[in-house]
Amino acid sequence: MSRVGKYPVTVPQGVQVALQGRTVVAKGRLGELSLDLTEDVEVMIEPGKVAVSPRRDDRRSRTMWGTTRSLINSMVTGVSTGFTKSMEITGTGYRAAVQGKDLVLNLGFSHEVRYPIPPGIKITCERPTAVKVEGADKRQVGQVAAEIRAYRGPEPYKGKGVRYENEQILRKEGKKK
Incomplete structure (x- = not known):
């Protein structure tokens, strides 16, 4: 049962x-x-x-x-009530902004990444390093957040990249002399 x-x-x-x-x-x-x-x-x-x-x-x-x-x-x-996924961007020069119907991400590439915001989803950036994805469909909110995170996931040495708000990153020890 x-x-x-x-x-x-x-x-x-x-x-x-x-x-x-x-x-x-x-x-x-x-x-x-x-x-x-x-x-x-x-x-x-x-x-x-x-x-x-x-x-x-x-x-x-x-x-x-x-x-x-x-x-x-x-x-x-x-x-x-809707669903919300909050994400944080960590790294020197890494930032996000909403311009029109696109989310513009600067993630250390030679170019900026433009992510078109799908219908039914609202993306806000309170700070340049904080992204909040909101919507009524739980699956769509999770999918959009996963696609944004996939552009530059958190790396284990310095923790740079896009991560979920409560996500714990396993840090590795760097090279030794």
Whole structure:
């Protein structure tokens, strides 16, 4: 039995969840998200909560039971409060700025890196060394943050590069004389 799937998703005030065929749609103040359901799970929408149950008693149905419940929970949280990933840039001359619809990164290359901001994502730079990625879709926020980090990941000797706010970097000892 799924430990995650057996608990219903609570729907906060201001969020509407509807079932349209085999698609769950969540609407809130931050937008609208939808999820296509597999044939392995059944979704019941009640006032104030959404319950997910498996259709059969096989391994795939039980697996998709917990996964679907987590995805619906992420949708409801995303349209009500949203998701945020904060990143820090470390290194001499390394900085970031938002120019129009692009994030411009100076990461020690001979050129500046321009990252086009996708729709549904908001990127802000409070300081030249801090980048905050915000949005309603948890997967998209994580993907955008990972793509920005991939331009220059943190290196283990001096710690230079782009890292997540709470990320611990294993530092290595340099050369010895």
